[in-house]
Amino acid sequence: MKVQGQCCCGAVAYEAEVQAGTVTVCHCSDCQGHSGAAFRANIPAPAAGFRLLRGAPRSHTKTADSGNQRLLAFCGDCGSPLYACAVENPASYSLRVGTLKQRGELGRPLREIWTRRRLPWLGPLEGVAQFDGQP
Numbered sequence: 782m783k784v785q786g787q788c789c790c791g792a793v794a795y796e797a798e799v800q801a802g803t804v805t806v807c808h809c810s811d812c813q814g815h816s817g818a819a820f821r822a823n824i825p826a827p828a829a830g831f832r833l834l835r836g837a838p839r840s841h842t843k844t845a846d847s848g849n850q851r852l853l854a855f856c857g858d859c860g861s862p863l864y865a866c867a868v869e870n871p872a873s874y875s876l877r878v879g880t881l882k883q884r885g886e887l888g889r890p891l892r893e894i895w896t897r898r899r900l901p902w903l904g905p906l907e908g909v910a911q912f913d914g915q916p
Contacts, residue, residue, distance in 0.1 A: 782798070782799055782800065782801050782886070783796060783797070783798055783830075784796065784798075784799055784826075784876070784881045784882065784883045785881070785882045785883070786863065786876060786877075786881045786882065787880060788836075788838075788855075788856035788861035788863060788880065789856070789859045789861045790858050790859035790861075791835075792835070792836045792856055792858045792859065793833070793835060793836035793838050793856045793861075793863060794833075794834040794835040795831065795832060795833050795834055795863070795864075796832050796834055797826035797830050797831045797832070797874065797876060798826060798830030798831075799824050799825065799826050799876065799887070800825075801888045802887070802889070802891060803824055803825060804822055804823065804824045804878060804887050804888070804890040805822070805823050805824070805890060805891060805892050805893070806820050806822050806890045806892070806893045806894070806906065806909075807820060807822075807823060807895055808895045808896055808897075808898045808899040808900075809894070809895035809898050810898055811843065811845070812895075813898070813900075815853060815862060816862060816877075819899075819900050819903050820893075820899070821877065822877070822879065822890065823865075823875040823876060823877060823878060824875075824876050824878055824887060825873050825874070825875060825876075826864075826873060826875075826876050827872070827873050828866075828871050828872055828873055828874065831874045836856070837857075838854040838855060838856060838863055839854070839855055839857035840853060840854045841853045841855070842868055850867075851865045851866070851867070851868070852866050852868045852871075861877075862877050863876070863877055863880055864876045864877060864880075889906070890909050891909070891910065892910040892911070892916070893905060893906060893909055893910070893912065894912045894914070894916060895912070895914060896911050896912060897913045897914070
């Protein structure tokens with residue numbers, strides 16, 4: 782499925798190919814902090830189908846506790862988080878669902894990860910696979 786995404790102010794826009802039904806909800810502390818919310822919803826997009834249409838996102842390289850590094854892309858004007866990927870030669874992009882025009886057409890999430898970090902007032906999604914950490 783082809784999707785179009787952009788930041789809040791429209792300075793950065795992209796398109797990508799994704800497979801509906803592959804959304805992941807992440808409850809890790811990093812996703813909570815980077816999104817400013819209780820969790821972040823992401824969908825994978827192969828690099829071959831990802832294309833920037835407008836603008837040039839800014840980025841920050843995050844090093845996880847494991848030592849893995851991820852490039853976090855965001856709009857330098859409005860600050861909207863856009864995607865994450867490997868620092869060099871990404872094979873795929875983790876698109877931020879909230880930036881996608883077709884976000885309502887992506888289907889139910891496939892899984893929730895880092896559920897041990899889920900905020901206590903937020904229950905699990907019924908019928909969605911649950912993982913304490915990174916599967």
